[in-house]
Amino acid sequence: xxRENGAPIGVFDSGVGGLTVAREIMRQIPNEKIxxxxxxxxxxxxxxxxxxxxxxxRQIVRFLQSFQVKTIVVACNTASAYALxxxxxxTDIPIIGVVKPGAKTAVQVxxxxxxxxxxxxxxxxxxxxxKYIQELNENVxxxxxxxxxxxxxxxxxxxxxPVTDEIAKRYLTELIDIDIDTLILGCTHYPLIRSTLGxxxxxxxxxxxxxxxxxxxLRELLGKKGILNEEPPELGDNQxxxxxxxxxxxxxxxxxxxxxxxxxSTKTVNIEQY
Numbered sequence: 001x002x003r004e005n006g007a008p009i010g011v012f013d014s015g016v017g018g019l020t021v022a023r024e025i026m027r028q029i030p031n032e033k034i035x036x037x038x039x040x041x042x043x044x045x046x047x048x049x050x051x052x053x054x055x056x057x058r059q060i061v062r063f064l065q066s067f068q069v070k071t072i073v074v075a076c077n078t079a080s081a082y083a084l085x086x087x088x089x090x091t092d093i094p095i096i097g098v099v100k101p102g103a104k105t106a107v108q109v110x111x112x113x114x115x116x117x118x119x120x121x122x123x124x125x126x127x128x129x130x131k132y133i134q135e136l137n138e139n140v141x142x143x144x145x146x147x148x149x150x151x152x153x154x155x156x157x158x159x160x161x162p163v164t165d166e167i168a169k170r171y172l173t174e175l176i177d178i179d180i181d182t183l184i185l186g187c188t189h190y191p192l193i194r195s196t197l198g199x200x201x202x203x204x205x206x207x208x209x210x211x212x213x214x215x216x217x218l219r220e221l222l223g224k225k226g227i228l229n230e231e232p233p234e235l236g237d238n239q240x241x242x243x244x245x246x247x248x249x250x251x252x253x254x255x256x257x258x259x260x261x262x263x264x265s266t267k268t269v270n271i272e273q274y
Contacts, residue, residue, distance in 0.1 A: 005229045008033035008241075009218070010064030010072040012057075015043035016155060016251060017188035018075030019258045021098060024215035025073070026240070026261065029222070031229040034240050035067045039271065041246035044151060045078040046120025046187075053122070057083035061091060062274040063243075070227050073218060074098065077119055077187050077210070081128035094221055099123075101217040102184050102210030103132035109206050110182040113140045116175040116205075118197075119186030121146040129186060143178055147171045147187075154189040157257070164193055168200050176201065184208045192258070242266040 011022050015038050022036050037060050039045075045053050057079045064072055072095045074080045074087070080097030087095050106115050117129045124144040133142055150171075153164045175183065183205050185191055191209050198207055222228040233239045240261060244251045248266040255263045 010069035014045035021075035081126035101213035
């Protein structure tokens with residue numbers, strides 16, 4: 001099925017975290033249209049089972065395909081860990097997740113072979129980063145740390161707050177003691193507290209932001225497939241569309257604090273219909 005270069009890119013996440021990925025796509029591939037879906041009614045995914053996350057992801061892919069998207073970005077580490085393999089098998093368009101791009105960069109930048117991964121409990125439990133990193137370099141040691149409180153702190157807008165500092169210190173102390181030199185921000189919410197994490201880890205530790213790396217990989221993929229959009233969208237064209245399963249107004253406010261393009265509307269969708 002031939003898709004036009006001007007067709008949109010589908011991006012989805014369990015909620016607002018994937019906006020960090022959408023933001024990077026907007027920066028790095030500015031001509032592309034984006035259809036974003038945040039599953040705000042069923043967030044968080046990090047504490048749910050593989051079966052449930054896979055079922056949710058399938059529904060969202062069906063919803064995005066109704067817009068004739070040319071590719072889909074799973075902008076959620078948990079869904080990338082649990083559902084990506086199944087989705088790739090079932091879908092005839094290219095799908096990429098956020099785990100592989102981050103893993104690849106971490107292996108390239110580490111000097112002492114000690115890589116830390118902070119993420120939700122599901123992502124850490126799935127050992128998905130360990131799997132990809134070991135495939136690339138079996139001599140690297142991976143230290144995973146679940147940081148479940150970061151997501152609610154980010155969603156409450158407490159990015160620069162003493163509470164976030166305190167929690168981050170508690171979570172990260174053991175990784176500092178192990179002397180890791182690379183830290184993967186293995187949840188799409190975490191780039192929003194990147195400055196806090198960087199300050200606590202110190203400048204000897206390289207932070208890897210999978211949102212940035214995913215946009216880079218997406219650009220490469222679109223180029224390879226010959227579906228990169230070279231033309232800027234026409235004036236009045238709705239370049240970025242946002243959909244959620246609940247709480248559209250709250251989502252819109254949060255999105256506007258992250259993305260500086262002025263998100264005019266967010267529509268609510270009954271995702272269970274898909």
